Ligand SMILES: O=C(O)CCC(=O)C(=O)O
């Protein structure tokens with residue numbers, strides 16, 4: 374092509390990188406990793422540190438709560454008054470009716486399982502649920518003495534410890550009055566309680582969002598190509614049949630030649646020569662299946678906050694000149710944040726050319742269909758990650774198709790660990806759990822992995 378503008382974007386140096394997707398830029402070998410699958414996202418409010426008083430917001434689901442209220446209305450409740458002056462100074466004891474419910478009844482089972490999972494309770498050690506109906510409200514009461522006793526980790530059994538992971542990144546959450554970085558304590562006081570992994574407490578105070586990982590493990594093969602900004606390739610993330618289904622569904626959609634808004638109206642884009650279309654996360658059963666698959670593998674990213682799938686098809690001569698994915702600041706960006714992460718599913722690869730080039734990292738990625746490329750476009754301070762500059766190398770032969778999810782920044786606080794270090798890049802480790810530590814923990818807990 375002798376077009377001067379395009380020549381400036383595709384300098385000979387960058388094209389050289391396109392042609393030489395050199396291996397030596399890769400960080401280490403391809404490793405096999407496990408990722409926690411499934412998580413309970415829980416909101417914790419710390420009401421007091423000493424004594425420790427926590428509120429778990431909406432811990433029980435609505436169905437459980439409704440069934441419990443129903444039950445309390447149907448069943449004959451016992452008088453459960455307490456007369457001791459010591460138990461409650463306000464009411465001079467307890468004046469209420471209640472009933473005991475077994476852990477594994479129809480109404481309590483789901484709740485009990487969640488308590489087991491989240492708090493790592495030893496189920497045998499807890500008393501039955503005591504449902505107390507007083508002053509019109511129904512609440513679950515777990516005996517306090519037992520609660521404290523069972524929360525305490527058994528020293529030789531790290532698995533029973535709480536494994537909350539919490540996130541903190543002030544700009545990732547839209548809150549009007551955020552404390553400044555300096556006001557976040559480096560670590561929370563160790564005097565509050567040794568029942569917790571204490572570091573995250575600082576974060577909980579900020580954001581109230583934590584999650585607790587399950588022990589369901591799935592193998593993922595992930596390659597770390599760059600650490601700052603993180604650029605990861607998840608190999609064989611999608612099965613062949615998922616990719617085939619998605620492609621045939623997408624081929625039924627009308628793809629438009631991509632365009633850019635210019636001074637003289639919408640003009641055919643020359644920086645991106647491709648056909649594209651948008652597909653909503655749940656537009657049809659195939660998209661929905663794809664979307665669920667993605668969600669199930671990442672517990673640190675809220676994909677509901679991603680834009681629709683953007684499918685791009687490049688024919689021979691197609692390309693996408695090096696660019697940044699972050700959007701111009703506007704009201705939409707103000708509401709949901711900018712494009713923090715690009716999650717690019719490779720659906721079809723060209724016979725020749727068509728890699729994804731990162732000129733400033735000196736990397737060209739030539740993945741296979743079913744692989745996912747994943748990178749950060751932003752720094753933790755919300756500025757542009759300058760080294761995330763990337764483009765789709767010219768297609769020399771064949772056709773390339775990809776589907777992008779751009780994840781928006783707000784609500785992604787799990788991506789960061791606490792305490793945050795000023796100036797440190799996003800930590801990709803929560804996305805890439807090394808097999809070793811998972812193995813160790815799994816072995817300790819006596820889980821059979823494979
Ligand atoms: O197709 C590619 O390799 C890159 C796509 C891309 O950069 C984008 O859609 O923003």
Ligand SMILES: [Fe+2]
Pocket residue numbers: 696697698763
């Ligand atoms: Fe891009």
